[in-house]
Amino acid sequence: MSLARYGHCLRGVVSRELLRFVHQRSRFVAALVRPLVWLFVFAAGFRMALGVAMTEPYQTYVLYEVYIVPGLVGMIQLFNGMQSSLSMVYDREMGSMRVLLVSPFPRGFLLACKLLAGTLVSIVQVYVFLAIAYLYGVQAPLAGYVLVLPALVVTGVMVGALGMLLSSFVRQLENFAGIMNFVIFPMFFLSSALYPLWRIREGSHLVYQIAALNPFTYAVEMIRFAMYERFHAAAISVSLMTAVVLLGLAILAYNPARGMMARKGGGGD
Amino acid sequence: MTQARPSIGVPDGGEQIELPGNEPALSVRDLGFSYAGQPVLESLSFDLRAGEFAVLLGPNGAGKTTLFSLITRLYAYRQGRIWVGGHDLSRHSVLAHARMGVVFQQPTLDLDLTVRQNLAYHAALHGMAPAEARRRAALQIDRVEMQGSLRQRVRHLSGGQRRRVEIARGLLHEPQLLLLDEPTVGLDIASRRALVDHVHRLCRDQGVAVLWATHLIDEVHHGDRVIVLHRGRIRADGSVAEVVSRAGGDSIGEAFDRLTQEAPR
Numbered sequence: 001m002s003l004a005r006y007g008h009c010l011r012g013v014v015s016r017e018l019l020r021f022v023h024q025r026s027r028f029v030a031a032l033v034r035p036l037v038w039l040f041v042f043a044a045g046f047r048m049a050l051g052v053a054m055t056e057p058y059q060t061y062v063l064y065e066v067y068i069v070p071g072l073v074g075m076i077q078l079f080n081g082m083q084s085s086l087s088m089v090y091d092r093e094m095g096s097m098r099v100l101l102v103s104p105f106p107r108g109f110l111l112a113c114k115l116l117a118g119t120l121v122s123i124v125q126v127y128v129f130l131a132i133a134y135l136y137g138v139q140a141p142l143a144g145y146v147l148v149l150p151a152l153v154v155t156g157v158m159v160g161a162l163g164m165l166l167s168s169f170v171r172q173l174e175n176f177a178g179i180m181n182f183v184i185f186p187m188f189f190l191s192s193a194l195y196p197l198w199r200i201r202e203g204s205h206l207v208y209q210i211a212a213l214n215p216f217t218y219a220v221e222m223i224r225f226a227m228y229e230r231f232h233a234a235a236i237s238v239s240l241m242t243a244v245v246l247l248g249l250a251i252l253a254y255n256p257a258r259g260m261m262a263r264k265g266g267g268g269d
Numbered sequence: 270m271t272q273a274r275p276s277i278g279v280p281d282g283g284e285q286i287e288l289p290g291n292e293p294a295l296s297v298r299d300l301g302f303s304y305a306g307q308p309v310l311e312s313l314s315f316d317l318r319a320g321e322f323a324v325l326l327g328p329n330g331a332g333k334t335t336l337f338s339l340i341t342r343l344y345a346y347r348q349g350r351i352w353v354g355g356h357d358l359s360r361h362s363v364l365a366h367a368r369m370g371v372v373f374q375q376p377t378l379d380l381d382l383t384v385r386q387n388l389a390y391h392a393a394l395h396g397m398a399p400a401e402a403r404r405r406a407a408l409q410i411d412r413v414e415m416q417g418s419l420r421q422r423v424r425h426l427s428g429g430q431r432r433r434v435e436i437a438r439g440l441l442h443e444p445q446l447l448l449l450d451e452p453t454v455g456l457d458i459a460s461r462r463a464l465v466d467h468v469h470r471l472c473r474d475q476g477v478a479v480l481w482a483t484h485l486i487d488e489v490h491h492g493d494r495v496i497v498l499h500r501g502r503i504r505a506d507g508s509v510a511e512v513v514s515r516a517g518g519d520s521i522g523e524a525f526d527r528l529t530q531e532a533p534r
Contacts, residue, residue, distance in 0.1 A: 005396025012393015016379070016386075023381040095375030102341045103394035104366035110394075255345075 009105050010113045017117035020087075021124075031080060031125045032132075035072035039133060043068045055196050057230040069130075069138050070224035071193025074216060076129055077122045077152065078159045078188060082180050084118035085163025089170050101254070108251040115164060115247065119156030126152055144227040151226040154239050155219040161246035168253035191217040215242040292355030293318050294368075294446040294478030295340070300349030302335055309335050310501045313349070317478045319445060322469060324489050325482040327498035328529055333482040334374060336498070337450045341371055354445045367395065370439030370477075374450040376431055378423045384410065384434050385419040388441060395442040402441075409437035413467065429460030436468065440477070447471075450482045461488070486522045495521065497528050504528040 021028065043065040058066070091097040100110055130145065140148075166183065170176050190207060191214045192200070201208035211217050218238040225232035293316040300313040310332045317323055327333050338344040340351055342362055351358040353365035378387050385406060392402030410419055413433040423431060432452055439447055449468065453461040465481075465488050472479045481488070489495060495512045497505040505512045505528055509521050516524035 002396075004398070008393050008396050008398055012390050015393070016382070016390045019382055019386060020379070095373050095377040096379060098341070098343060098371075098373055099377050099391065100394065101343060102366060102369075102371055104363045105394070105396070106363070 006105065006109065009103070009109070010116070013100075013110070013113040014117040014120055017114075017121055021121045027083065028125065031076060031083075032129060034079065035075055035129055036132060038072055038075070039065060039068065039136065039138070055198070057225045057228040057232075065136075065138050067196070068194060069133050069140075070227055071188075071191070071220050072133075073126050073129065073148075073152070073223050074155060074191075074193055074220040075188055076125050077119075077155045077219075078184060078216065080118065080122035080125060081156065081159030081161075081163040082166075082184055083163075084114075084121075084160055085167040086176050086180075088114070088164060088167040089172075089176055092167075093172070107254060111164065111251055111254055112247065115157055115160045115250075118160045119153060122156045122160075123149070123152050140227040141229055144229050147229055148223055148226040151219075151222045151236075151239075154236070154243055155223060158215065158219060158239055158243035158246060161243060161250045164250035165246055165253055168250065187214060187216045190214050191220055193217075193220045215239065218242070292352065294321075294354055295480065296350075296352040297336075297340075298350045300336075300339065300346060300351065302332075302339060302344065302346055302348070304335075308501055310339070313498075313501075313503055315496060315503065315506055317446065317480055319478050320472060320476040321494060322472045322479045322481065322490070322492075323494040323496055325480055325496050325498055326484070326486070326489065326525060327482070328484050330500075331484075331498045331529075332501040333484075333498060334450055335501075337371070337373075337448055337482060340448060341369070342366070367442065368444050369446045369448060370442065370444035372432070372435045372439045372447070372449040372452045374452075374454060376435065378431055378434060378438075380424040381422065383420055383422050384415070384426075387423060387434065388419075388438055391438045391441055397442070405441050405443075406437075409440050410434075412440070412471065413437045427460075428456050429464065432456065432460075432464055433467070436464075436471070440471070440475070444477065446478045446480070448480050448482075451484070452481070453483070453485070453488065461485075465490070486525055489521050497525060499529040 046064050088097065091100075100114065101107065103110055127145075130140075162183070166179050167176075170179060188194075190210045192211060193216070197208060197211055197217070200211050215238060218235040219242075221232055222235035222239050225235065295317040297316075298314050300310060301308065302310040313336065315323075325333055325336070335344065339346045340353070340358070342358060346359075351365075354368035356364040356368065358365045379390070382390070385403075388406040388409070389399070389402050392405065397405070406419065410416060413436055415430060415433050415437065418426065418430065418434070423434065426434065435452070436447075436449075439449075447468075452468075453464055456464065468479060468481065469490060471477060489509060491509055493509060495505065495507065495509055496503060497512065505515055505524070507515065512528075513519075513521055513524045516527045518524045518527055
């Protein structure tokens with residue numbers, strides 16, 4: 001199988017995800033409304049109460065809206081990753097997952113294509129959100145909007161792989177909502193997305209310790225630093241390693257030798 | 270079983286395809302599969318040659334879908350071996366998968382996409398360049414007599430039309446073997462008959478080996494090969510006349526009833 005054929009496969013999977021995204025306009029709107037409500041309502045309301053003292057990577061005191069934007073970018077990607085995994089459960093229930101899995105390409109490659117496609121969709125959403133935030137007045141250095149792109153790819157793969165892994169354990173579509181509540185909300189709220197870690201520590205040492213161990217904290221910090229043209233080695237390393245480990249586990253979970261499909265009970269006769 | 274096969278160039282596409290050699294399109298040997306400690310399939314062995322139309326006939330729960338899931342590698346097997354076009358599925362799954370087309374029991378087309386987009390997605394999953402995909406999509410859509418439907422959304426097609434599109438999709442990469450798992454589920458009688466006749470024509474005209482799983486006797490044509498599967502075992506394998514004469518009865522329906530009524534595990 002030549003490299004060009006692998007390229008055609010990747011292009012096909014990405015095109016399909018983008019086409020599906022275009023056809024599901026309500027999904028796009030919902031993905032944007034959520035962070036915008038946080039930005040326009042929550043952050044504006046808490047501006048006075050939660051002004052952020054000088055903290056890296058910012059070079060001066062910043063308004064809470066400015067602080068919260070990288071966390072909301074992470075939120076978009078986190079929700080999109082879970083949305084993609086929800087669609088994988090749906091695809092599996094509807095049978096279209098089988099079409100992907102009987103392709104001659106290695107299964108790991110196919111799942112990686114699916115993951116990259118989902119990541120690309122989330123990046124489109126992120127840039128639309130950042131454009132609205134820019135018009136609202138939350139403006140990062142222009143170069144930051146380019147430098148953040150690799151961080152968005154890593155975060156997208158990380159949360160997408162987590163969703164893919166979770167989807168392999170979910171037997172029915174109906175059960176997915178529960179998993180989302182147990183994963184998305186703790187991951188988001190127990191991170192530095194809404195408050196800096198030092199402020200969390202002032203409130204609760206236990207919550208601080210959990211947030212400091214949460215890989216999503218590192219993803220958010222990676223995005224925050226990249227947006228302000230800074231390099232956060234620890235955040236990048238942890239995010240990258242988490243993405244690789246989760247992707248490996250997801251591929252393992254979809255390995256027929258491990259019997260993912262058999263665990264689901266197959267179906268038919 | 271050998272790995273190398275003779276090949277020729279396709280004049281209009283310029284791509285290399287393999288000639289059907291001496292190897293069967295599908296070979297299954299001593300295949301067994303258990304789920305939760307219960308045997309689902311036991312020691313299945315059969316061959317399927319190019320241009321052969323075999324009906325895998327079995328009641329619900331016989332193990333037909335499990336067999337298809339093993340051949341398509343959705344499930345892993347530990348007992349027995351499978352070759353597709355001479356390629357060992359467990360060792361050369363890429364080559365084996367490239368030679369099989371599948372129509373699943375559940376419809377698997379993306380309803381929100383057009384016929385062309387669905388076919389393009391499948392073509393990409395087989396590594397085809399866009400131009401080649403468009404050429405083959407037009408060809409296969411012609412063959413399933415769905416001309417003019419390429420721009421239509423699948424959601425707007427009838428059940429029978431969707432099945433035809435799925436067959437066109439299964440043949441898009443020009444496989445040697447076409448697997449159809451109860452493809453007439455949900456279709457009315459006229460659509461069912463048309464679909465069965467259509468796949469017979471494809472099998473005859475294109476030399477594709479077809480394994481058609483069903484529990485419906487009226488989908489068996491007189492010239493078909495019939496493999497009767499019941500409780501995970503092959504109870505009979507041969508032409509309609511051979512199966513009827515071996516099992517007794519006046520028709521394939523009676524023979525099927527006899528073969529599936531009391532066979533112990």
